[in-house]
Amino acid sequence: MFLDRFRKPQPKRAILALYGDPDRLLSAAALAREHGFQGMDAFTPYPVHGLSEMLGVRKSWVPYVTLVMGLTGATLGLTFEIWTSAYDWPIIVGGKPFISLPAFIPVMFESGVLIGGTMTLAALLLACGLPNLGKPILDRDLTNDHFGLYVPETGPDWNEERIFSVLRKTGPIDIKVVRV
């Protein structure tokens, strides 16, 4: 594809070390970080707290989407109510003004929640690159009871032996090279 030449080169393989509990993974991640491994990730069955700091994962930007889209939805809802009730075809109902702000609050609120919520889910999928059904499953136990530390190939000077020797010291159940 034309756009591919502008993308960063993606790693072709990586080392995956599997652990039996989250604490081992955390200490392994700390050690790996001390050794300056680049681009690390972890694969866990449930969110392990403290891991993102170890791996240098940045905070999620999803909440900003919720805020902006929630406000946008509420604004759109209110604008639509005012436009239909006061401009497109103004009809007096129950002697209320054309722009009956208090009566417009519920629909405004619901529109904000509707757009904010659906867009939060959309942002989550976008941020995680989902759906990505084509990507390989690294290990079937990663969604069960194994916790994996993932060190990707970073370039021609990637030293597989060195990473192996560091990670072996951290007590993994298994350690292997995976194709990604």
Add this chain to the structure above:
Amino acid sequence: MSEVAALVQTEAAAPLIDPRKSFADVNTDVSAPLERPPGALWKVFFGISASLFLLMVIVVGYQMKKGLGILGINHPVGWGVYITNFVFWIGIGHAGTLISAILHLFRQRWRTAINRSAEAMTIFAVMTAGLFPLIHLGRTWFAYWLIPYPNWRFLWVNFRSPLVWDVFAVSTYFTISLCFWYTGLIPDFASLRDRSAGWRRAIYGALSLGWRGSERHWQHYERAYMMLAGLATPLVLSVHSVVSFDFATAVLPGWHTTIFPPYFVAGAIFSGFAMVVTLLVILRKVFHMEEYITLQHLENMNKIILVTGMMVGYAYATEFFVALYSNNPYERFTFMNRATGPFFWAYWTMVTCNVVVPQVFWFKKLRRSLPVMFVVSILVNVGMWFERFTIIVTSLHRDFLPVNWSYYKPTIFDWSVTAGSFGFFFMWFLLFCRVFPAISMAEVKGVLWTAKKNAAAKGQPSGREPAHVS
């Protein structure tokens, strides 16, 4: 830090799950019902539910042909059992959102074992509720007129009407509950994908969207889940408030009350929790999940039933007091008529079931007794159904002028559709139990790890050494 310490302490006092379980046990136990053919009991229940739903379809079809005249509603009682059912089912849904969203925001970790099934209950209850306004319309085929869309009549809906607010509130509630539920299900679908083969793997794989549990993704996931919880919390409070506006904005004595929004929300949570208890008592027995949905979980829910039951009782008392104190003869009459008039039996069923019966939960022994809580939870829902019936029917049947007075009698068709709505709800719930994980595996693992650490710290068996598969 003190917050965390307090949390750890409470969990140490009563572990939510046996710390000797391994992470793999969680997957195996929760997936077990999905991986074996349905038992005889399930088939019987499903058959009954589906038959009731079929009955509803037939009756509604007949109603489409003949018109609303086959029902009990007439002048002056124009809202009857259908609207009662609508409010009842919307209320049932509220506990699911309360458990999944509000308890999440308050960091109540006991929610992890029950939130999945409670959210499922919410979605099915809202689906059931949504049927009633549509069939109550009479000309159901014009239901799309409720939605503001550009049309050749150049008309828009009246945004000042609470009935239009309802359309927005209920549809938003359904959509957001579905988003929230699905977000929670993604990691569990991935777990199911990784333990199954063949077509099951293909289906769960597609549903999981290719989730792999990357830390970069968990980071987004947790924040998004928190945001959805934050949105769902005011949403759930708004939905039943809007439903109560259907009544509160009318001028009818008995309806025209400012207490309605909080009173309805408390009642909704009350009835919803009762329904969760009813369902979970059965679910944990049939699917052998006693180790995950423990007595501790059920007891916590019973405490909430007790609290919200008293809130509802307080609302009944306030309403009555204000009516008597108001010096307004119509208001006074409406309430005296509720308690002593032709529908006294509905009123006193409501008071007995909602205010008197939950008081048994003051006693720890009764709070932890399965038969007691099962009976109480059903009685609470009977009571809450009659609460809506009382509010709707007794206010309508005798208003300002005696010339407008009449009695309301639902017909066999009203009752068939009501029974059918229960069939519809249980049909979905039974299907859910067999194809989706009824307990959030990913979240339970987080709680399990805390339990293990606490047990290890106290020198108890914690099973910290995982079973090595490879």
